[in-house]
Amino acid sequence: MNLNITGEVPNIDDVYQLTSVLLQDNENSLDNLLKASCKLFNAELGVICLLKDNKYLVQGVHSSLPYEVDFGQVANLADTFCYHATQRGEVLALPDVANSEYSHLPCCQVLKAKSYIGIPLVLDNKEVGTINFSSREVRPDGYSQAELNLLAYLNQWVSQHLNRAYYKETLHKNNLELNAKNKALQTLIEENNQLMQILVHDLKSPLSNIKMLSYLFQDFARDKDSEELISIFNKSLDYVFHLIEQMETLNNMETFSTNNYVEEFNIVDFIRANLKDFTNAAESKAIKLNFEADVQKPVINTDMNFLKRIMYNLISNAIKFSPFEKQIAVKVHQTIDGFDISIADEGPGISDGEFSKLFQKFAKLNNRPTNSESSSGLGLFIVKELLKKINGDIKVESQVNNGSTFTISLPFSVEA
Incomplete structure (x- = not known):
């Protein structure tokens, strides 16, 4: 893996720790990634979130704040930095939140953030959330090119990680639905086969009686017209018997071993x-x-x-x-x-x-x-x-x- 960070050189131990997290890529990766990245960004709070059904869904979080952040306090998504970052479709960097156009947002009070940087995450080809970092300290020198490059790299990795999880969950859900439909279809097939068995069985007996009677009538035929009509009748009856036998054979092949x-x-x-x-x-x-x-x-x-x-x-x-x-x-x-x-x-x-x-x-x-x-x-x-x-x-x-x-x-x- 080539973690390319140009500009200011961060602490090599922090880079090594982040690289180890990225290589492991397990179920704890998001929280561990945020912990390692917060050090590189000098941030007190790192969050990976998704915006779905007008809800702020936290996928991963690391906080060194002396208090707990209640993300549910912000009822309207439009009142979050995350929402505005996804609307912009690019990095939202606020080194001094108080002197930005977003200083009025209620999330400023919830996070008590004085600096913020976030980038939209792409899930299923849609920008649906952010990975972001914030702090109670202003960044007078802004965010360096190295930090912007690192944020772009993290965005790619987290997006891929979330996409894998999303497609895995979607595949599992589809498999469950498919299995349910297969069971329902199998039940329908079994019911259809049982119905076919009943029909074939119940048709044979009365048709056999009709066939026997038709041959008796044939003996009493007194002219060619009568013989011809009975012959046509018997021919049709023979076909019905043949069709029943074909359906019985087919049903047995498909139903029984x-x-x-x-x-x-x-x-x-x-x-x-x-x-x-x-x-x-x-x-x-x-x-x-x-x-x-x-x-x-x-x-x-x-x-x-x-x-x-x-x-x-x-x-x-x-x-x-x-x-x-x-x-x-x-x-x-x-x-x-x-x-x-x-x-x-x-x-x-x-x-x-x-x-x-x-x-x-x-x-x-x-x-x-x-x-x-x-x-x-x-x-x-x-x-x-x-x-x-x-x-x-x-x-x-x-x-x-x-x-x-x-x-x-x-x-x-x-x-x-």
Whole structure:
């Protein structure tokens, strides 16, 4: 540290003591700094104060006066030297208070000061107080350049010290507010998740009854119009069930720590069974489902339910966004580490600008289902999240007007 004081040379011991205080910079620094500085200024009172909400707030004080100063006696801030120093925005040096324009101020009686020097402090980029020194003795020779330089230096150091404390306190306060808001948000999320669980659970039972009745009505349909209406009704009902299942899966992923239930099964037979579930949906759009397996040992150890949900979303998307009379190719290929399963369609493809949205929750792309099917925007988000739980990965290859290929990579085995 270079304490540069030009002009008259002060007592070297006093300078050394002040330098030690500045180097320590602890919670007692302000009082100790004022004590050391009072010696250099030949002052009986040193004060660091802030003016806030029409109050005179003492941050540090050192006094060798034979009486106690009651800073609260001055009710109006405009009656203080500190106020006028901040208004001037520069050093207020009064070597002879009685012969100055400020001799009428009530603080002259409170401090009994005959000489005063103060400089505005800057806190949060605003001049909000002073560091000042006063005495009951007049300074006939005024204040030296050395004292003015020292005061400017002290002003910088104290301003930085107060700013650090201010920002530390502000940060602590903001952290407390943020923690409180986070707790409130967490409570809101938990309540929302509980509500979602109740809604999903309570919707399933009546909808299942409605679905059962719709199939009974289908048996009594006597003409094509009735069959078509019931078919449309069942299609809508199937979508509602699918949406409920998607929301239930999403809610479980976000609310609970969903552990893997690992079991061993034949990956080829598993995919064939999943494709059969889509036979009606594919035939309704004259779409041909092709399956090809390049596997030496078709055994995998993973969570079958997670993988079933993944395959369901990928295959249903391929059918949903494919035009009529197209083909969808599903292939499984054994790799060194596991299996790659690809689902390739002949749909409209995905533009480069939409790749970043693919796996976002509730993402809606420009492409629309080709047979008035509904889309929740949750499918691919759920796919990616479930793949993380079984150490899988997914990649996409697509060209506009040339279809898309989604390939998932799975390890041979996953730990439970």
